[in-house]
Amino acid sequence: MNLDNIPRVSLTHLPTPLDEAPRLAAKLGLRRLLIKRDDCTTLAGGGNKARKLEYLMADALAKDCDVVLTDGGPQSNHARMTAGAARKVGIDRCMLFLGGPRFDRFYGNLLLDVVMGAEIRFMEDATVKQMEDAMADEAAALKRRGSRPYVIPIGGSTPLGALGYVQGMRELAGQLCDEDKAPLIVVAAGSAGTFAGCALGARLFLPGAEVLGISVAAKSKTLREIAAADANGSASLIGVDTRFDADDLNVNDEYYGERYGVPSEAGNRAILMAAQTEALILDPVYTGKAMSGLIGLAQAGQVDVDRTVVFIHTGGAPGLMAFEDQFRNLAKFQTVEPRGR
Numbered sequence: 001m002n003l004d005n006i007p008r009v010s011l012t013h014l015p016t017p018l019d020e021a022p023r024l025a026a027k028l029g030l031r032r033l034l035i036k037r038d039d040c041t042t043l044a045g046g047g048n049k050a051r052k053l054e055y056l057m058a059d060a061l062a063k064d065c066d067v068v069l070t071d072g073g074p075q076s077n078h079a080r081m082t083a084g085a086a087r088k089v090g091i092d093r094c095m096l097f098l099g100g101p102r103f104d105r106f107y108g109n110l111l112l113d114v115v116m117g118a119e120i121r122f123m124e125d126a127t128v129k130q131m132e133d134a135m136a137d138e139a140a141a142l143k144r145r146g147s148r149p150y151v152i153p154i155g156g157s158t159p160l161g162a163l164g165y166v167q168g169m170r171e172l173a174g175q176l177c178d179e180d181k182a183p184l185i186v187v188a189a190g191s192a193g194t195f196a197g198c199a200l201g202a203r204l205f206l207p208g209a210e211v212l213g214i215s216v217a218a219k220s221k222t223l224r225e226i227a228a229a230d231a232n233g234s235a236s237l238i239g240v241d242t243r244f245d246a247d248d249l250n251v252n253d254e255y256y257g258e259r260y261g262v263p264s265e266a267g268n269r270a271i272l273m274a275a276q277t278e279a280l281i282l283d284p285v286y287t288g289k290a291m292s293g294l295i296g297l298a299q300a301g302q303v304d305v306d307r308t309v310v311f312i313h314t315g316g317a318p319g320l321m322a323f324e325d326q327f328r329n330l331a332k333f334q335t336v337e338p339r340g341r
C-alpha cells in the first residue's frame, strides 16, 4: 500500500480528538459512544473537508495551479473550506459556484467565504450538473487567458479526496483501544466521498468495524453506487487490491427529511439533544440529520447497544448560524431593566 507516498499538504492539526459522550450515550441506551471530532480541524472553521483538501490541494500545487474552482449550495461547508485551503497554500484566487435558493444576507458559511475573499458566482436553483458545466466553461476561459485552473467537483468527493478518510480511519484505529476495535461507525453521507473513504479505510485498518452512512441527500442505492466507485478509485490510487460493490456498503436514507438542505424535525431534535447533553454543536443539513439517524435507529432497537459506536462529527457549525429561524422560538430570553436607569 502506498498511502504514505501520495502527496499531501498539511492543512490542520491531526489527529483530531476522540471524545467520550457518556450523557448522550445514556440517552440512547448505548454502552459507549465516542465522537471523532473532525469538526475540530483547524482550517477556516473546521469540518471533514480539511482531510480531503489535504490531498486535493497537494495535487493543485503539483500542477502549479493558480485558481481553484468548486461548487456547492450557498451554505456549503465544502466551498468555505476550499476557499480557506486555497488561501492557506497560497493560491490567491478561489471561485465558488453556488447554486440554491436566492439569499439576501451574507451569513453563516457565506460570510466566511466573503471574508476569505472568494469570488462567488451565484446560480439560482441550479442543478449540480449546471454548476459543474459552468465551472468547466469558466476553467476553459481561464486557460485561454493563460491561467491554470484546478476544478474540484462538489464535496471534493473524488478518489483522491476520499483518501483523506482512508487516512482518517487509520488515525481512528490508532486511537481505539482493543475492546473498541470493532465499532459501528456512523457518518453523514452527502456527496459520499467521506463515507467512501471511511468504508475503504475501515476495511484496511479496522476490519471488525461496520460503517453506516446516513444519507442527507439521496436514495441509498445512488449513494452506495457513487461511494463504491470512489472507494475503488481510491484503492487503485494506493495500490490496494480490494473492490467494493454497492451491495457491500450500508447507507440509510430514512433521515434526510423533505430534501437536501431543508431541516428536518428529527434533525433539529438531534441538534438540541447533542447540544444539551455534550455541548456538541451539530448543523441542520448534515450532522444533525446523521445524529437523528443514530438516535432513531438506537430507539428502534436497531443498534447493538453493547457495541462501541463512533460518530464522526464532520462539522457544519457555521451552517447552523444560517438557520436562526429554526430555533429562535426556544430562546429563554427576557429583558431586564438595568437598576437605576
Ligand SMILES: Cc1ncc(COP(=O)(O)O)c(C=O)c1O
Residues within 6 Å of the ligand: 047, 048, 076, 077, 078, 155, 157, 188, 189, 190, 191, 192, 193, 194, 195, 286, 287, 314, 315, 316
Ligand atoms: C458538515 C458536513 N458533514 C458531512 C458532509 C458530507 O460529506 P460528503 O459530501 O463527503 O458525503 C459535508 C459535505 O459537505 C459537510 O459539510
